[in-house]
Amino acid sequence: MTKIEMNVNGRAASGEVEGRTLLSSFLRDELRLTGTHVGCDTSQCGACVVHVNGEAVKSCTMLAVEAAGSEVTTVEGMANADGSLSVIQQAFQDHHGLQCGFCTPGMVMSAAALLKENPKPSEAEVRDYLEGNICRCTGYHNIVKAIMAASGQDVAPVAAE
Amino acid sequence: MYNFDVETPGTVADAVAAIGRDEAQALGGGQTLIPTLKQRLASPSVLVSLSGIAEMKGVCMGDDGRLCIGGATTHATVAREAAQYPALAAMASHIGDPAVRNRGTIGGSLANNDPSACYPAGVLGSGATVVTNTREIASDEYFQGMFDTALEEGEIITEVRFPIPEAANYQKFVQPASRFALVGVFVAKFSGGVRVAVTGASEEGVFRWSEAEAALSSDFSTGAIDGLSLSGEGMISDLHGTGAYRAHLVGVMTKRAVDAAA
Ligand SMILES: Cc1cc2nc3c(=O)[nH]c(=O)nc-3n(C[C@H](O)[C@H](O)[C@H](O)COP(=O)(O)OP(=O)(O)OC[C@H]3O[C@@H](n4cnc5c(N)ncnc54)[C@H](O)[C@@H]3O)c2cc1C
Ligand code: FES
Ligand code: FES
Numbered sequence: 001m002t003k004i005e006m007n008v009n010g011r012a013a014s015g016e017v018e019g020r021t022l023l024s025s026f027l028r029d030e031l032r033l034t035g036t037h038v039g040c041d042t043s044q045c046g047a048c049v050v051h052v053n054g055e056a057v058k059s060c061t062m063l064a065v066e067a068a069g070s071e072v073t074t075v076e077g078m079a080n081a082d083g084s085l086s087v088i089q090q091a092f093q094d095h096h097g098l099q100c101g102f103c104t105p106g107m108v109m110s111a112a113a114l115l116k117e118n119p120k121p122s123e124a125e126v127r128d129y130l131e132g133n134i135c136r137c138t139g140y141h142n143i144v145k146a147i148m149a150a151s152g153q154d155v156a157p158v159a160a161e
Numbered sequence: 162m163y164n165f166d167v168e169t170p171g172t173v174a175d176a177v178a179a180i181g182r183d184e185a186q187a188l189g190g191g192q193t194l195i196p197t198l199k200q201r202l203a204s205p206s207v208l209v210s211l212s213g214i215a216e217m218k219g220v221c222m223g224d225d226g227r228l229c230i231g232g233a234t235t236h237a238t239v240a241r242e243a244a245q246y247p248a249l250a251a252m253a254s255h256i257g258d259p260a261v262r263n264r265g266t267i268g269g270s271l272a273n274n275d276p277s278a279c280y281p282a283g284v285l286g287s288g289a290t291v292v293t294n295t296r297e298i299a300s301d302e303y304f305q306g307m308f309d310t311a312l313e314e315g316e317i318i319t320e321v322r323f324p325i326p327e328a329a330n331y332q333k334f335v336q337p338a339s340r341f342a343l344v345g346v347f348v349a350k351f352s353g354g355v356r357v358a359v360t361g362a363s364e365e366g367v368f369r370w371s372e373a374e375a376a377l378s379s380d381f382s383t384g385a386i387d388g389l390s391l392s393g394e395g396m397i398s399d400l401h402g403t404g405a406y407r408a409h410l411v412g413v414m415t416k417r418a419v420d421a422a423a
Contacts, residue, residue, distance in 0.1 A: 002167075018164050019164055019165045019166045019167040019208065020162045020163070020164045020165060020198070022195075041199065042196055042199070043195070043196050043261070046258070046260065049260055055237070055263040056259055056260045056263060057260050057263050057264055058260045058261070061191055061192055061195045061196065061264065062191060063167060063188075063195070063208075063210075065167045065169075066167070066169075066191075066210060066212065110259065110260070113259065114259075129259055131258040131340060132257065132258025132259065132260050132261060133258075
């Protein structure tokens with residue numbers, strides 16, 4: 001077992017892990033941050049996306065020890081300091097960007113990474129960026145709409161299909 | 162996953178020493194190796210992480226005009242920073258998805274040599290040189306068949322050096338479930354001739370399509386390859402496409418690449 005420390009959502013976190021402990025397991029089982037979902041565990045679905053030092057990664061495909069000393073942000077760290085929803089989260093609610101909500105933590109984290117890189121993406125750029133995030137419910141349309149709205153763009157042209 | 166220890170060396174020398182020990186294996190971005198470990202298809206007792214080795218990361222221009230990419234450089238970094246070689250940067254920007262690109266590395270992709278991976282086509286198509294801790298390997302010698310390379314046990318890819326062509330382009334026909342290439346073609350035009358490297362198609366892994374190279378070297382236009390065709394023999398046949406379909410796609414993707422490069 002190795003003792004690791006990292007900063008998660010602005011707070012110091014530490015724990016004992018095995019070499020094989022995945023970052024997703026460390027967050028969920030050790031830190032009890034169960035907002036990060038594990039949909040496939042085969043690196044395909046993106047439900048487990050978190051940010052490590054500001055970059056989106058699949059936490060089921062990174063070892064916890066590799067994140068030692070990093071700044072990690074999970075969906076639990078996305079709300080505003082007063083507990084109200086962030087702009088992206090609120091947009092998902094307003095535009096019905098979720099149904100069962102299983103993919104939503106990964107979608108929100110990918111959306112946040114996209115908007116940091118590209119504050120006013122086109123619809124095509126949003127769809128392209130979400131290539132690694134799979135949703136079984138929504139048909140993606142309202143997710144794309146929510147992200148466009150969160151970027152401050154008019155979503156009237158993103159007509160419902 | 163079976164358990165293993167993880168070492169995080171800070172230099173190539175320390176990494177080579179650690180990997181030299183019994184049952185140790187290099188860990189790049191883990192985007193192939195971690196899924197493999199989960200399936201228990203590999204059982205190293207030590208993983209030696211290369212991601213903390215500063216001398217193996219980054220993109221720069223060599224004095225000889227070649228673009229040098231450290232072996233532990235992520236696809237996202239290449240997409241962002243390989244501006245001197247736009248076709249290569251564009252190829253890197255379409256590997257997998259953004260989260261995969263933030264972790265996956267050029268060295269890991271080349272060491273793995275998946276028959277449907279993108280980098281093998283970029284490296285062979287460019288005639289690049291794979292640099293390891295012990296030697297330099299020309300791309301024509303490096304790729305030795307599906308998942309097979311010239312690397313020796315414990316050898317680490319520290320850098321890849323790309324000569325920069327006059328014009329180049331990579332066209333990938335995406336297999337929508339895996340996001341790998343169903344067929345991908347990298348075309349590069351140098352003053353001395355044209356190279357065409359094909360991934361995703363052959364059961365032997367990445368290969369150079371020599372007839373197309375000869376035709377394009379005398380006339381760099383889509384018309385030059387009009388009469389050429391490949392046989393479906395020896396091509397990968399699976400539920401995503403037959404060998405004949407893949408062979409046909411090679412021609413289509415080559416034309417698109419020439420069109421986009423010219
Ligand atoms: C969802 C998904 C989609 C993908 N889509 C594509 C795609 O479209 N195109 C594509 O090309 N790839 C794709 N990949 C694969 C991806 O590019 C991987 O990053 C890459 O194949 C392996 O690189 P890695 O750094 O993650 O290596 P790892 O998984 O860490 O290692 C792979 C192998 O290489 C060895 N190794 C690692 N680094 C070195 C080194 N420097 N020297 C020697 N040996 C080393 C390891 O020991 C291991 O055997 C995809 C992966 C996923 C999960
Ligand atoms: S749980 Fe990590 S990609 Fe699906
Ligand atoms: S809302 Fe159910 S998987 Fe996306």
